[in-house]
Each structure stands twice: as C-alpha cells, then as structure tokens.
Amino acid sequence: MQRYFHSLLGVLAIASLPLFSMAAAEEFDLVINHGRVMDPESGLDAIRHIGILAGRIVAISEQVLEGTQTIDATGLVVAPGFVDIHEHGQSEEAYRLMVQDGVTSAFELEVGTATVGHWYNERAAGQVLNYGISIGHIPVRMALFGDEGTFLPTGPGGSGIAGPDMLDRMAQMMRQGLVEGAVAMGFGLAYTPAATQTEFEMMLAIAAETQASVHIHTRGGLEGLRQIITSANKLGTPLHIVHANSSGGSSINEFLAIIQAARDTGQDVTTEMYPYAASASDIASALFDNWETWEEDRFGRQMWVETGERLTRESFARYRQIGGRMISFSRTEEMTRTALRHPLTMIASDGRILDGKGHPRSAGSFSRVLGRYVREEQIITLMDALRRMTIEPARRLEAFVPAMTNKGRIRVGADADITVFNPESILDQATYVDPIQPSAGIEYVLVNGGVVLDNGVLDPTVRRGIAIRNN
Numbered sequence: 001m002q003r004y005f006h007s008l009l010g011v012l013a014i015a016s017l018p019l020f021s022m023a024a025a026e027e028f029d030l031v032i033n034h035g036r037v038m039d040p041e042s043g044l045d046a047i048r049h050i051g052i053l054a055g056r057i058v059a060i061s062e063q064v065l066e067g068t069q070t071i072d073a074t075g076l077v078v079a080p081g082f083v084d085i086h087e088h089g090q091s092e093e094a095y096r097l098m099v100q101d102g103v104t105s106a107f108e109l110e111v112g113t114a115t116v117g118h119w120y121n122e123r124a125a126g127q128v129l130n131y132g133i134s135i136g137h138i139p140v141r142m143a144l145f146g147d148e149g150t151f152l153p154t155g156p157g158g159s160g161i162a163g164p165d166m167l168d169r170m171a172q173m174m175r176q177g178l179v180e181g182a183v184a185m186g187f188g189l190a191y192t193p194a195a196t197q198t199e200f201e202m203m204l205a206i207a208a209e210t211q212a213s214v215h216i217h218t219r220g221g222l223e224g225l226r227q228i229i230t231s232a233n234k235l236g237t238p239l240h241i242v243h244a245n246s247s248g249g250s251s252i253n254e255f256l257a258i259i260q261a262a263r264d265t266g267q268d269v270t271t272e273m274y275p276y277a278a279s280a281s282d283i284a285s286a287l288f289d290n291w292e293t294w295e296e297d298r299f300g301r302q303m304w305v306e307t308g309e310r311l312t313r314e315s316f317a318r319y320r321q322i323g324g325r326m327i328s329f330s331r332t333e334e335m336t337r338t339a340l341r342h343p344l345t346m347i348a349s350d351g352r353i354l355d356g357k358g359h360p361r362s363a364g365s366f367s368r369v370l371g372r373y374v375r376e377e378q379i380i381t382l383m384d385a386l387r388r389m390t391i392e393p394a395r396r397l398e399a400f401v402p403a404m405t406n407k408g409r410i411r412v413g414a415d416a417d418i419t420v421f422n423p424e425s426i427l428d429q430a431t432y433v434d435p436i437q438p439s440a441g442i443e444y445v446l447v448n449g450g451v452v453l454d455n456g457v458l459d460p461t462v463r464r465g466i467a468i469r470n471n
Helices: 092-099 116-122 137-145 164-179 197-210 221-235 244-264 313-322 333-341 361-376 382-389 391-398 402-406
Strands: 004-006 030-039 044-053 056-061 069-072 077-080 082-084 103-113 130-136 185-188 214-217 239-241 269-273 278-282 302-304 325-329 345-347 418-421 442-447 450-454
Touching: 030 382, 030 418, 077 082, 077 382, 082 361, 082 391, 092 103, 092 361, 103 116, 103 137, 103 185, 103 214, 103 442, 116 130, 130 137, 130 164, 137 164, 137 185, 164 185, 164 197, 185 197, 197 214, 197 221, 221 239, 221 244, 239 244, 244 269, 244 333, 244 345, 269 333, 269 391, 302 313, 333 361, 345 361, 345 382, 345 391, 361 382, 382 391, 391 402
Parallel strands: 030 069, 030 077, 082 103, 103 130, 130 185, 185 214, 214 239, 239 269, 269 345
Antiparallel strands: 004 069, 030 044, 044 056, 077 418, 278 325, 302 325, 418 442, 442 450
16 A cells, blocks of 8 residues: 555644744645654754655654645654765666665766756756766866867876966866856866875865865875875865765775864865775776786776676777767775774765666666665764765755755755655665666655655656755
8 A cells, every 4th residue: 555645635724833833734745644754964863754845844743644645654764865976977767776876966077067057957857856967177187278078088188287277267167167157166186196185275265255066086195195185274265075975095094084184173174985895987088097007816806886896908909999978987885884984974876877788876876875884884874874875965055055045854845855664674776787776665755845756666757856056
C-alpha cells in the first residue's frame, strides 16, 4: 500500500501545538505524519508531524495533522533534503539520479562555468531539484586561452601563462560571474599548472571583496594545501577544500590536521569528501601529465569509463590522445573511513554522469554513507551523517547566498526540501559497472513542497527546483 495518498479532509481542531505556526490546519497543502524527524540544526530527533503550505514548512507538531495530501512516514526518518555542494553532473540525467539519492539542491562549485547568466538561463524552465553554479577559474582560463577541452583544459587553458592584459580580462570575467549570481568561485589548481601564485591570489582577492567562498581542488600535496590556506588567510577569503579524501590520499590524516589547525586559529576553512576509494577525471587533463613515468602496475588500476576495461600503458596512451573519462582505483577503503571519521568532512558526491556512463558516486554517495557507514559499520552516527549532508553545506554558502538560510533545515519557515528514508534499508546500488542504479530506501523527496519522489518512484513532471544565486 502506498504511504502517500490524496484526501479531502475536514478541518482538524488542534488545541495545543508547541511547535505549531500561525497557519490554520485546513490550509496545509501536504502533511507528513508519524515520521522520526531529525534536524541537525536544532538537534530535534523525535516523532513529529509536519505541515507544508506553499512550499514552506509551516508546522512541526506533536499531534497528527491533516491536509489535502498526506504522507504516512511511520518507521521512516524525515530529514532535511541533502545538499550536494560538489556535483559536476548538472543535467537532467544526473538530477534524476541525485533526487533518488535524497538530494534536493546540487551545486557545481569546483569547475563552475565562465558564463553564469547563460548557465542559469539554460535551466530556467524548472528542474527536479534546486541548482547553482560558481564562476570558475578553469573555464574562464579555457575561454581566454581558446582551449578546446570540453570540460577540463587539454591545452593552453592549463599550460598558458597569463600576462598582465590576460589577468585583467580574467579578473573582469570573475567579477562579472559574481554579478550574474554565481554562488561561489571555483578553482582546480591541479588542472591549471601554469596558473601562478600571483594569478591565484588576484582571483582570491576578488572573492574576498564580496565574501564569496572559494572551492578549490588543491595541487602540490600537503605543502600546496598549506600555501592555499595561507593565501586565503592573508586575503580574508572564505575557503573550501574539495574532496579531502582524494586530494589527501595516503596523507589524509595530515591533510585534515592542517585544515583543522587553520580552523583552530579562527580561519574560515571547510572541507568535504565522497565515500568511495576510486576517483574519476578526464584522461587528457594535466592531472596525468606525468603518466609516462608510471610503474606498469599503475595502469592496471585505471578503468576506461566507456568500455569498463582496465588499461595498459599502450591503451592509456591511445585514449589520452582521444580524450575521455577514466576511473582510478588509487586509494584504500581505510582512507575513506579515516576521512569520514573526521568531524570536519561534509559529504559531497563530486559526481558526473554522461549518457549513463561514469562513477557511481552521482547515484549513490548519500545512501552509501547512511547505509554502509552509518547502519552497517557504525563509523559515525545517523545525526552526524545528516549534519554533514544538510546544515553544514548550507552554512558554508549562506553568508554569501541568502537563499541557503532556508535550506538544510527542518524548522518552521524553512523551504520544504525534505528527504524521507528507511534507515533499515537505505543503501547505494550503483556500481562501477552500472553507475546509474538508483539507491534503495529513499521513499519520498520533496523539493519546495513538491513530491518529486513518491513511494520510491520518481515523478519528473514535478519540477519545483529553483535557481539558487547569490542575490
């Protein structure tokens, strides 16, 4: 029997509701009854009943509510919708997979775009979830240098030296992106090896003018991380280090300790991780410029996305000339657990799916944490996992992006972005062979009050997702 049903019920008289708003019961568009409501912002963890009106949460009650539509959440967790602050897959295909993993807001903040206004206009007809973009140093560089790469630099966008005139044009484009609504500024320093410290700090200073956070893929190992933190601290720029587990690798303990030490001094710096031991990137990018020096066994740890084959030195060389995506099995499972145990790490997917091909993290990151690492291995608690998926990424953005003050929470007045899941069955199902298998155990997903996932079934006609900008 479906838990979700339509009804036309009479007015419910409620005498005393401690957490009830001023809205009358008969005005509810939708109610969620009998769920275990977990809100990391307030610490609420109790059976409650939620009333929703015009896309907002207007009641959180200790007594059953009635409305035009009702979800019976008995035995289920009712949580804020998950906020993915590192998701490259900004397409209908990827959005649908994310919703089925409990995500209600997805942001591309590392690579970003060079044309912020155009990017938002392309999605203006409405999406199944909320979406946002950064103004990206990588694509700005690619545009200025005429790099022919489709996603990451494959030529002068990464290797070109920017002179004074180029730096001025770059600064203008970065500023314009913020004016057009970008929610952050993005950098992939590992993909732009020719970008100098002067260039980098010039862009950081622009972000500091508005207090936009900068989301950075580091380069240069631990020393490179220290340098980035020092530069951001000097200029007063809010800093977010992307995928600590990937960038930290076997030095993950030291990597996180450096970030923690900066935070302990009062610096605004945060970080994230994705819950997989394998990474993924474009084979022709600067990340693999040293491939000719690799030992033979390293090639066998690379998988070509299009075919699923493991590579050899010969096939790697051939595919690098063609270009495309590769998955690298470069870390251990214990490195993943280490990153997850640290209280600093938010959860973000770093996902990118194209035509059904890619890494399983687009479809399974959040359910993987909740199923495997919370329920099965008990590495962190359920409330702590939800904190890293909801309120922490919302807080990372909200100082510059006011809309985020109503995301990542279950409280009266917040947007009705809600994920309802079964804590006993939630689990990722996507694999490296089949990366588009939807997660199990996500029962309902609401985006601005619209039920996009109904009893586990996606309804792509419900398109309440909105553009999230800095203004």
